[in-house]
Amino acid sequence: MPQAMRPIGVFDSGIGGLTVARAISQRFPNHPLIYFGDTAHLPYGEKSPELIRRYATRITKELVEMDCAAIVVACNSASSNALDEVRLVAGRSVPVIDVIHPVVESISRQFQGDLVGVIGTRATIESGWYQRLLSEKGCMVKAKVTPLLASAIEEGFHEGKVSSALIEAYLTDDFYEGINALVLGCTHYPLISEQILRALPPGVKIVDSAEVVADAIDCLDLDFTSDIADNSTVNGSLRRFIVSDLTQSFQRGAERFFGAPITLEERTLSE
């Protein structure tokens, strides 16, 4: 396949990564994209590093077989626990972009020497990945596990008492005291960024990964800028949205995360 026609592969444990796929689609509106949500094994955020590695490499193999030109790990839990393994499977010719390094780069430019808060799943925060990378770039870091937020958002509780009660339970005074910026270290969180912002002291800036990751793709030395004219390249569609387990609930949720009507297709992963 000519380089300009090879799709961008994006994967996540479920449908949260569609916030990243949306940003990429808006940035490259005519470029093919394949999204893979591992709904059969979600959520990754509470699983062990070994298991996350096993699942992430299996999906990477699928995306490489589908001839993806680049792979975006749109899942913080996989980015922080399985990046080396994903790179190994992707091989040298397929660049891999995770959701953490671009965010760390962006923050270190804006908040050098500042105190940065990070919230995410258990797997993401316990890996210590954000903490280490941000420290290396000269930021001070406060990290907190906020595990139920992703499930609550996935269930549609992204406004109202449930998400408020969770934000209140997790974002306590002693956590956000003194921070200059807060990293939303999970691809679900952009859906409640307004609510989180209201809970924070004035002046704290929220950083989410979707736009920053689209920037990172822009910087790749790939032929993505020469958008193709033909709008039907990935099996007849410009974009494919695949999940490893398809239910009506995922179908409904997917449109909320992507922000536009989409159709999910199911593909069982070999076990």
Place this chain on the structure above:
Amino acid sequence: MPQAMRPIGVFDSGIGGLTVARAISQRFPNHPLIYFGDTAHLPYGEKSPELIRRYATRITKELVEMDCAAIVVACNSASSNALDEVRLVAGRSVPVIDVIHPVVESISRQFQGDLVGVIGTRATIESGWYQRLLSEKGCMVKAKVTPLLASAIEEGFHEGKVSSALIEAYLTDDFYEGINALVLGCTHYPLISEQILRALPPGVKIVDSAEVVADAIDCLDLDFTSDIADNSTVNGSLRRFIVSDLTQSFQRGAERFFGAPITLEERTLSE
């Protein structure tokens, strides 16, 4: 192994089924028990029936290989979607007890002709299993999906604003109006039964499965009543608690559900 020494096998998608294991252990304090929590694949409640069947039969095979005398499906999502498959794998000589039939029997004796509410995961409620069985026994049924409750409880939010906000969001006036009893159709819910009770109109009775399942084991024509004197039979311990993915969070949560200190061991399922 002599019948009286063969363990009772109990399985669930995660650690919620430990509420059932606890009731069984209290009823048969000297009888060996093996608990298997499929934490690598939890939660089952949001997955498709096909996938739940695949996971449930795999665990049943393990428990049969461990020479269990009876198998308890301590998971409503598996009981309502995979019972036939589990029975097939267990074979005729190993009785299988699910968490739904005993509860339906118990309710139909107490609430004949009454309106019964059922809450549970998406997989449990959408299977229509409770609704069909209760209707056949002459009860009227109102069922409601309450998916986030199990995760919230698993995360330790079993008292306070988060569980209150969820109960308020799910148990609305129009749901509980006119019901005489409410079935807690998920093995996590007993941990918030007091809070649920406070949200219901006076007089509504709550039914949870743990005790009823222990009764059902009592009724089996097995040699369980002749409790063994030797307290070390299952690989040197009276009870084993196995999970397919072991994290510190599961270890902490397990003791909350079981109500006593226990140690989890990990056993990877062949994929």
